[in-house]
Amino acid sequence: xxxxxxxxxxxxxSEETVKETDKKCPNCGATVVFDPASxxxxxxxxxxxxxxxxxxxxxxxxxxxxxxxxxxxSFDWGxxxxxxxxxxxxxxxxxxxxxxxxVCPFCGSTNVMPAANENTIAPGSVCPFAxxxxxxxxxxxxxxxxxWFAPSKAKKSARPESIxxxxxxxxxxxxxxxxxxxxxxxxxxxxxxxxxxxxTKTDWKHVNGVFQKSFDDVLVMASKHYQDSGVKxxxxxxxxxxxxxxxxVIAGFIAERYSIGLKEGWTSAQSTxxxxxxxxxSSYIRRxxxxxxxxxxxxxxxxxxxxxxxxxVPAWISSFKYExxxxxxxxxxxxxxxxxxxxxxxxxxxxxxxxxxxxxxxxYFLLSN
Numbered sequence: 024x025x026x027x028x029x030x031x032x033x034x035x036x037s038e039e040t041v042k043e044t045d046k047k048c049p050n051c052g053a054t055v056v057f058d059p060a061s062x063x064x065x066x067x068x069x070x071x072x073x074x075x076x077x078x079x080x081x082x083x084x085x086x087x088x089x090x091x092x093x094x095x096x097s098f099d100w101g102x103x104x105x106x107x108x109x110x111x112x113x114x115x116x117x118x119x120x121x122x123x124x125x126v127c128p129f130c131g132s133t134n135v136m137p138a139a140n141e142n143t144i145a146p147g148s149v150c151p152f153a154x155x156x157x158x159x160x161x162x163x164x165x166x167x168x169x170x171w172f173a174p175s176k177a178k179k180s181a182r183p184e185s186i187x188x189x190x191x192x193x194x195x196x197x198x199x200x201x202x203x204x205x206x207x208x209x210x211x212x213x214x215x216x217x218x219x220x221x222x223t224k225t226d227w228k229h230v231n232g233v234f235q236k237s238f239d240d241v242l243v244m245a246s247k248h249y250q251d252s253g254v255k256x257x258x259x260x261x262x263x264x265x266x267x268x269x270x271x272v273i274a275g276f277i278a279e280r281y282s283i284g285l286k287e288g289w290t291s292a293q294s295t296x297x298x299x300x301x302x303x304x305s306s307y308i309r310r311x312x313x314x315x316x317x318x319x320x321x322x323x324x325x326x327x328x329x330x331x332x333x334x335x336v337p338a339w340i341s342s343f344k345y346e347x348x349x350x351x352x353x354x355x356x357x358x359x360x361x362x363x364x365x366x367x368x369x370x371x372x373x374x375x376x377x378x379x380x381x382x383x384x385x386x387y388f389l390l391s392n
Contacts, residue, residue, distance in 0.1 A: 048066035048068070048069060048071045049071065050066065050069050050071045051066065051068055051069045051071070053066050053067065053068040053069070054066075054067075054275070055071070055073070055274075056274050056275025057151065057152065057271065057272055057275060057276070059151070059153050059154055059155050059337075059356070060155050062151065062153070064271060064274075086197055086330035086332060087147070087331050087332065087333075089196070089285070089289065089329035089330060089331050092144070092285055143280060144285065144333050145268070145333070146192070146268045146333050146334055146335050147267070147268055147332055147333055147334065148265040148266060148267055148268055148332060148334045148335075149190065149265065149266055149267075149268050149269075149272045149273065149334060149335045150260050150261075150262065150264060150265055150266075150334060150335065150336045150337060150356075150357060151264070151266060151272055151337065151357075152188060152357070153264075153337075153356065153357045153358075154337075154354065154355070154356050154357065154359045156186060156188065156339065159183075159186060159339035159341075159354040160183055160186060162354050162359045162360075162361050163183050163341070163352060163354060163361055166361035167181055167365055170365045172365075172367045173365045173366055173367065174345070174366055174367075176345075177345045177365070177366045181343040181344075181345060181350075182343060183342070183352075184341060184342055184343060184344070185341060186339050186340070186341035187276075187277055187339070187341065188275075188276040188277065188337065188339055188356065189249070189276065189277045189278070189337075189338055189339075189340050190273050190276055190277070190279065190335040190336065190337055191244065191245075191246050191249060191254060191279060191335065191336055191337075191338055192244075192245040192246055192279050192280060192281035192282075192333070192334075192335060193242055193243065193244055193333075193334055193335070193336050194242075194245050194281075194283075194288035194289075194292070194331055194332070194333060195240040195241060195242055195243070195262070195332045195334065196238070196240075196241045196243070196288070196289060196292040196329065196330070196331050197238060197239050197240065197241070197328070197329070197330045197331075198237070198238050198241075198326050198328065198329045199235070199236075199237050199238075199326070199327045199328045200235065200236050200237070200238065200296065200300065200324050200325070200326055200327075201233065201235050201324070201325045201327070202233065202234045202236075202300055202322045202324040202325075203231075203232075203233055203322060203323055204231060204232060204233075204234060204304050204308075204320060204321065204322035205229070205230070205231040205319075205320075205321050206229075206230055206231070206304075206308055206318065206319055206321070207228065207229060207230070207317065207318040208227070208228045208229075208230045208308050208309070208312045208314035208317055209225040209226070209227050209228075209314055209316035209317065209318060210225065210226045210227075210228065210314055210315055211223050211224070211225050212224055212225075212226065225315070225316065227318070228312070228314075230308060230312055232308075232311070234303070234304050234322070236303060238296055238299070240262055240332075241292045241295055242260075243283070243288040243289075243291045243292050243295075244283070245282065245283045245284075245288055245333070246279055246281065246283065247283060248279065248282065249338075249340065249353075253351055253352045253353040253361070253363030253364070254338050254340075254362065256353075256362025256363065257338065257353045257354060257355040257360045257362030257363075258355045258358055258360035258362070260336050260358075261357060261358075262334075264357070265334065268334075268335070273335065276337075278335060281333065285333075288331075289329070289331070293326075296324075300322065301322075304320060304322055305317045305320060336356070336357070337355075337356025337357055338353045338354065338355060338356050339356055340353050341354075345366045346366070348366070350364050350365060350366060351363055351364070352364070352365075
């Protein structure tokens with residue numbers, strides 16, 4: 024038992040907050056946090072507001088060279104904890120090692136921790152929240168109401184529990200691709216047999232060539248923690264709204280360090296690129312040779328000019344209970360789009376099937392008469 028306690032204590036790290044943490048209102052002394060509705064720093068008590076402080080480095084948000092990156096490994100933060108002393112009330116809170124921003128559970132002040140350590144990469148930019156907590160709850164309610172297969176009882180009673188604003192770590196990758204390909208191009212033609220029946224016959228031709236395409240901002244979630252939360256289904260982000268990373272932007276929200284490293288993220292990005300290349304090359308073959316279809320496509324790809332960005336994107340994360348089961352969902356903190364799973368009524372599914380069968384039967388009857 025003592026060994027287990029000792030091992031647990033070894034996992035608790037000590038970390039201090041950054042100097043910008045817990046910005047105070049000059050009027051009432053309350054904590055000033057980033058306000059999604061106005062895009063400014065705002066006091067929730069007296070209404071004081073001020074412009075978001077500018078980043079220390081005024082250069083534009085830039086792409087980083089992949090080949091020269093020093094820290095590319097993934098991390099398993101799951102068992103590690105860290106203690107952080109609140110500068111406002113002095114209480115010591117225990118957080119997951121991957122968290123870089125949180126709210127003190129004792130006094131409610133913001134705690135912003137270093138965004139990186141000596142072994143990790145620091146975020147270069149942030150996509151700020153534009154959707155408020157109240158708007159996120161409303162988007163969830165509207166989303167659930169539109170789920171036709173969701174039980175009526177769930178639509179009436181489901182409420183988001185402990186909805187939290189979270190800045191999630193993401194990688195984006197840019198790359199120039201050059202692909203050598205071989206494939207079969209198909210050319211359709213109408214043929215009529217001796218009985219006068221018409222059918223389609225496809226003549227196949229071997230083709231090969233080189234296809235080039237640039238990819239921009241291929242997005243990869245860098246968190247293992249929220250993979251099944253619905254974040255992936257809640258839509259894309261407008262990266263033209265990125266701002267340089269500063270601790271002020273994430274104050275008042277939860278924020279995470281990445282657990283999926285740069286190298287693992289690039290492997291995932293390549294899978295996405297390969298999927299798109301297959302479709303793009305197939306379309307190119309049909310245009311280039313005026314073909315009707317393609318088959319047996321094989322290609323190999325050379326990547327060049329690979330760059331990346333490490334950024335934080337906003338999401339409202341929550342869940343709701345229905346008949347003892349928990350359903351997670353996420354709301355895009357920039358657009359309000361909702362992703363997640365909802366309960367399904369077996370009766371509604373059965374009704375839909377019966378309606379479909381009935382429609383087919385009526386159509387068959389009309390056509391046969």
